[in-house]
Amino acid sequence: MTFTVPPLPLRTRLLMLARLLTIQGSYNYETMIGNGVAFAMEPALRMLPGGRNGDAYRAAMARESRYFNAHPYLAAVAVGALARAELAFEDPERIERFRTAACGPLGSVGDRLIWAGWLPFCSFLALLAFGLGASPATVVGLFLVTYNVGHVSLRAWALDVGWRTGLSCGAALGGPLFRHGPALLTRAGAVVGGLAVPVAVAGASGARPFGVLLIGAVGAAGAVALAASGGRVQGWRAALVLLTIGCVAAVAIP
Amino acid sequence: MGYGEVLLLVVIGTLCSLDTVSVGQTMISRPIVSATLAGTVLGSAEAGVVAGAVMELFALETMPFGASRYPEWGSAGVTAGAAYVLGGADTAGALPLAVTCGLAVAGLGSASMVWHRRAIGRLAGALREPLATGSAVAVARLHVSGIAADLWRGMAVTAIGVGLAIVATRVVLPAWRVPFGPSMAWALIAAVAVGAFAVARSARSVPQARWYLAAGLMAGLLLLGRR
Numbered sequence: 413m414t415f416t417v418p419p420l421p422l423r424t425r426l427l428m429l430a431r432l433l434t435i436q437g438s439y440n441y442e443t444m445i446g447n448g449v450a451f452a453m454e455p456a457l458r459m460l461p462g463g464r465n466g467d468a469y470r471a472a473m474a475r476e477s478r479y480f481n482a483h484p485y486l487a488a489v490a491v492g493a494l495a496r497a498e499l500a501f502e503d504p505e506r507i508e509r510f511r512t513a514a515c516g517p518l519g520s521v522g523d524r525l526i527w528a529g530w531l532p533f534c535s536f537l538a539l540l541a542f543g544l545g546a547s548p549a550t551v552v553g554l555f556l557v558t559y560n561v562g563h564v565s566l567r568a569w570a571l572d573v574g575w576r577t578g579l580s581c582g583a584a585l586g587g588p589l590f591r592h593g594p595a596l597l598t599r600a601g602a603v604v605g606g607l608a609v610p611v612a613v614a615g616a617s618g619a620r621p622f623g624v625l626l627i628g629a630v631g632a633a634g635a636v637a638l639a640a641s642g643g644r645v646q647g648w649r650a651a652l653v654l655l656t657i658g659c660v661a662a663v664a665i666p
Numbered sequence: 667m668g669y670g671e672v673l674l675l676v677v678i679g680t681l682c683s684l685d686t687v688s689v690g691q692t693m694i695s696r697p698i699v700s701a702t703l704a705g706t707v708l709g710s711a712e713a714g715v716v717a718g719a720v721m722e723l724f725a726l727e728t729m730p731f732g733a734s735r736y737p738e739w740g741s742a743g744v745t746a747g748a749a750y751v752l753g754g755a756d757t758a759g760a761l762p763l764a765v766t767c768g769l770a771v772a773g774l775g776s777a778s779m780v781w782h783r784r785a786i787g788r789l790a791g792a793l794r795e796p797l798a799t800g801s802a803v804a805v806a807r808l809h810v811s812g813i814a815a816d817l818w819r820g821m822a823v824t825a826i827g828v829g830l831a832i833v834a835t836r837v838v839l840p841a842w843r844v845p846f847g848p849s850m851a852w853a854l855i856a857a858v859a860v861g862a863f864a865v866a867r868s869a870r871s872v873p874q875a876r877w878y879l880a881a882g883l884m885a886g887l888l889l890l891g892r893r
Binding site: 433434436437438439440441442443444447448450451454464469470471472473474475477481484485519523527528531532534535538539542543547548549551552555556559560563594595598599600601602603604605606607608609610611612613614615616617619621623624625626627628630631632633634635637638639646647648649651652654655656658659662663665666 | 687688689690691692693694696698699702703705706711712714715716719720722723724725726727728729730731732733737759761762763765766769770772773783784786787790791797798799800801802805806808809810811812813816838841842843844847849850851852853854855856857858859860861862863864865866867868869871872873874875876878879880881882883884885886887889890891893
């Protein structure tokens with residue numbers, strides 16, 4: 413007997429998208445986002461024969477709540493693909509193999525594209541707007557709108573491509589966006605970042621160009637020192653220690 | 667500052683904390699947003715965005731990669747924004763003090779996220795049997811409990827942060843002895859050091875990106891010279 417996968421109703425799709433926004437709600441060091449994957453997929457699993465009380469539904473929920481880890485936005489690919497696989501009664505061993513194999517690519521591709529590319533780029537854009545004298549509402553609006561156009565589109569696309577292609581979704585991750593996007597975004601971020609940092613320092617301090625250059629030169633020396641530590645020192649922690657000492661000294665000096 | 671404003675700051679900080687991991691990740695948790703919101707609540711969005719921009723340079727260093735341990739910038743931004751506005755943007759020491767309070771709360775937030783994840787892990791262990799049998803109720807319970815616990819965590823961290831901002835600005839700033847200019851320069855130098863390190867590290871990871879960085883920097887300096 414063959415089972416045809418039903419189309420994903422709009423309401424179910426929207427429910428899954430809404431739940432995907434909380435996919436890390438039960439993030440923990442044991443199962444990572446595994447429970448979140450099952451939670452996000454659950455509306456689709458209700459379409460299994462027998463509905464919420466069926467054996468197939470319970471077996472699928474048990475499988476899908478096990479360990480899983482991926483970038484939270486691209487995890488939507490896995491949620492769509494696995495939901496389709498469950499509804500198509502794929503072999504549980506094949507589903508398990510997919511779950512194991514998908515973690516690495518969905519994590520590393522998402523990390524490079526979003527955390528190392530898109531987010532810093534949007535931050536620099538906001539810092540540049542701030543440095544150029546944009547109003548606070550413009551700075552915040554520019555950052556949030558730009559970032560979330562990419563963010564929400566990616567989640568919606570990821571769920572869709574996962575559902576359409578099922579366990580063969582790996583090819584989608586070989587598309588130009590994922591192959592060239594991280595490098596393009598890093599280069600774009602480097603240009604905007606180089607432009608934004610001096611301008612933002614001028615905007616925050618109100619100092620004249622010479623003052624900004626002085627702050628930049630000493631700051632650059634600090635950056636070199638951080639790089640020389642080879643990752644052993646986290647900059648924000650070192651800054652916290654130095655600034656605390658500075659604050660104590662500023663009130664203790666006669 | 668009245669109780670209503672304190673309450674509003676805690677609500678905003680809680681929502682920003684939740685956004686860090688559990689709900690949305692729409693980046694309202696980034697300090698450039700959360701500090702500006704805190705400044706707006708206290709009547710000075712202009713001062714809030716200054717604190718937010720400086721904190722954002724620190725935040726560029728640590729991105730939320732997987733299970734790595736990273737600071738929680740939502741409540742930290744609210745703390746820094748509140749401290750800067752309460753201290754007075756024209757007051758000597760207000761910016762370094764605000765940044766120090768913000769970074770301290772970022773560290774507290776980081777530790778609290780680890781405790782939170784361990785607590786969810788323990789609850790997952792307690793629910794192992796119903797989860798293994800495919801109980802949707804257990805899945806939902808674990809998920810909602812995780813989000814609820816994160817909400818309480820964010821609320822507690824923000825409340826501590828806002829309290830720290832109030833006390834620090836009242837106790838430290840009246841005794842501050844260093845003039846305005848050098849005080850502001852400390853905080854900015856620290857922020858530039860961390861931000862520049864983050865930009866350079868990112869540019870080193872991709873071929874030719876360092877040239878793009880150099881071009882951007884040149885353009886930035888030219889822009890600075892023309893202002």
